[in-house]
Amino acid sequence: MQTRELNKQLAVLATGILTFSGVLIETAMNVTFPDLIAQYSISTKDVQWVTTIYLLMISMMVPLSNDLMKRFSIRRLFIGANALFLIGVLLDALAPTFSLLLLGRLFQGISTGIALPLMFHIILTYYPLEKRGTMIGVGTLTTAIAPAIGPTYGGFLSSVFSWHAIYVCLMPILILSLVIGLAAIPEIPVHLKSKLDxxxxxxxxxxxxxxxxxxxxxxxxxxxxxxxxxxxxxxxxxxxxxxxxxxLVRLHALKQKGFRLFLLGFLMCQFLLLGISFVLPNYVQIVLGKSSFIAGLVMLPGALVGAVLAPFAGKVFDRKGPKLPILLGLRIACVGWLALAVFMHIEQIYLLVLGHVVFMIGNGLCYSNMMTMGMNQLTKEDYGDGNTIFNTLQQFSGAIATTIVAVIVGFFQSVSGTTIIQGTTRGSIIAVGALWFLLVSILIICNQYFLFKKN
Missing domain, CATH: 1.10.287 (Helix Hairpins)
Structure with missing residues (x-):
């Protein structure tokens, strides 16, 4: 009995390590973009594909993962995901060309797209209801902490060694995950019940x-x-x-007005998170002339605040209802985001950290609660599809955000007679300013929803 319990914990640990590595690498490369641009002689518009192709593959794999778990055992899926990640990491640790770097990122995206739902599938399948909440909390904490430390991890290694070290240092962690998983995850046959769409x-x-x-x-x-x-x-x-x-995915959930509204709000929060993860590190390095390590440190306080606030925000939701954390969070986020746009004119790094922290306080209060509120609009029959819609569009909106801000910054960098510093400054401020209007729009829409609901 104790052996079985230990194996369940080790199975979650193995998939958790793999998922952590995938989410970590999502943000770790953002601080290396100036180095990649110089090394491969590419533009800002091109370098964003390092993040975009990764998020694109995850967004395609999430809706496919449920089908894969009907066709292959958990053990085989875990081994396959780990092998793909190792191949991707090895390719990027070498990466003599930008195309090979993108190929490695593609493999990593496929792996993370399998590992992330697989971890929660193991928890939901093998843990009873009374223990499930704790284990889901552990899994959620894994995905919340990894992006918080990713930029600092990437910035430190690329400053002391080179950006290739980001991948080299992941190899022993992935091998550890594979060894634990092989020892703990049993081979349980599965029976196919449906055809793949x-x-x-x-x-x-x-x-x-x-x-x-x-x-x-x-x-x-x-x-x-x-x-x-x-x-x-x-x-x-x-x-x-x-x-x-x-x-592949049923769309009944989208017929619910409340679901559509809070899905939009959730995606807007994700849009801002990924947008600023691209803009701020590049601004700090190109405009302020700081190292990639400093650029990573700039992101760390806000990211940690956002991660820590997530479970607290959930408790506020449970005790006070959705209106307080969502509307308060959006208002604080608007203030922080506007402060970021203003502080970019001043070019003081501590002010940028302050603006980012304020934004992340607001985002931490409303982000996960948007998803909770959206899912609460659905019947139990639509939970699976609603969850898939949220997770799929979450990754895709991040890819779109990275692409749009990269295009905006790249456009102003390429204007004739403009230096790279002037172009980056102007493009960053305009990108942040444009997104602020979208954030305000979401605040107005959500405010109207709660007013109408009250009446």
Whole structure:
């Protein structure tokens, strides 16, 4: 009995380490972009694909993961995810070309897209209801802490050694995860109950990839081809949803107005998180002339505050209801975000840290509660699909955010007669300013929702 309990804990630990590594590497590379631009002779618009292709693969794998768990045992999925991550890390540790770097990121994205839902699947499958909350909390803490320390981890290693060390240092951690998983995760046969919606998967892939290409290459032929692929992909996916009894993702949840509203708010929070994760480290390095390590440290206080506030915000939601944490959080986030735009004119690093911390306090109060409120609008039958919609679009919105801010900053950097510092400053301020108006819009919409609900 004790051995079985120990194996369950080790199984969660093994998948948790793999997931932690995946989420860590998501933000660790953001502080290395100036180095990558110089080493590979690429533009700001190109370098953002290091993050975008990673998030794109996760967003495609999340809706597929439920099907994979019906077709393959947990042990095989874990081994496959770990092997793909190791291959991706090895490729990026060498990476003589930018294309090879992106290929490695692609493998890492696929692996994380499998590992993240697999960890929670193990918890939900093997832990009773009375212990499930604690274990889910541990899993959520893993995904919250990793992005907080990612920029500092990446900044330190790239400053002391080179950005390649970010991947080299992950190898022993991944091997440890593999060893623990092989010892603890049993081989349990599974029985296939449904056919894979291949057309639906192709449709999602075409829509996501085409949209990113359109945004990244707007005005160019490849951008218009991307838009065409996105439209075709969306039409194919919607056709499958309408005509299949068991499509890749059912969209009944989107019929609920409250679900759509808080999904939008949640995605806006994710949009801001990933947008500032691109803008701020690059601004600190290019405009203020600081090292990648300092750029990572600038992000650390706010990220830790956001991670620590998440469980506290959930308790406030349970005790006081959704209105207080969501509206208060959005208002604080608006103040912090506006402060960031203003402080970029002043060019004082401690003020940027302050603005980011204030924003993350607000974001920490409302971010996870947006998802909770959205899911509360659904019936139990729609929980699975609602959860998939949230997680899939969360990753995709992050990819879109990174692409848009990179395009804006890259545009101003390329203006004739403008230095790289002037272009980065102007582009960063405009990108942050534009996103502030979107944040204010979400605040107004949510405020109206709670007013209407009260009446």
């Amino acid at each position: 291949v057309k639906g998967l192709i449709g999602i892939g075409g829509f996501f990839t085409g949209t990113l290409l359109f945004v990244n290459q707007m005005g160019q032929l490849i951008g218009w081809l991307g838009l065409f692929a996105a439209v075709l992909g969306l039409m194919l996916f919607l056709h499958q949803v309408k005509h299949l009894a068991q499509p």
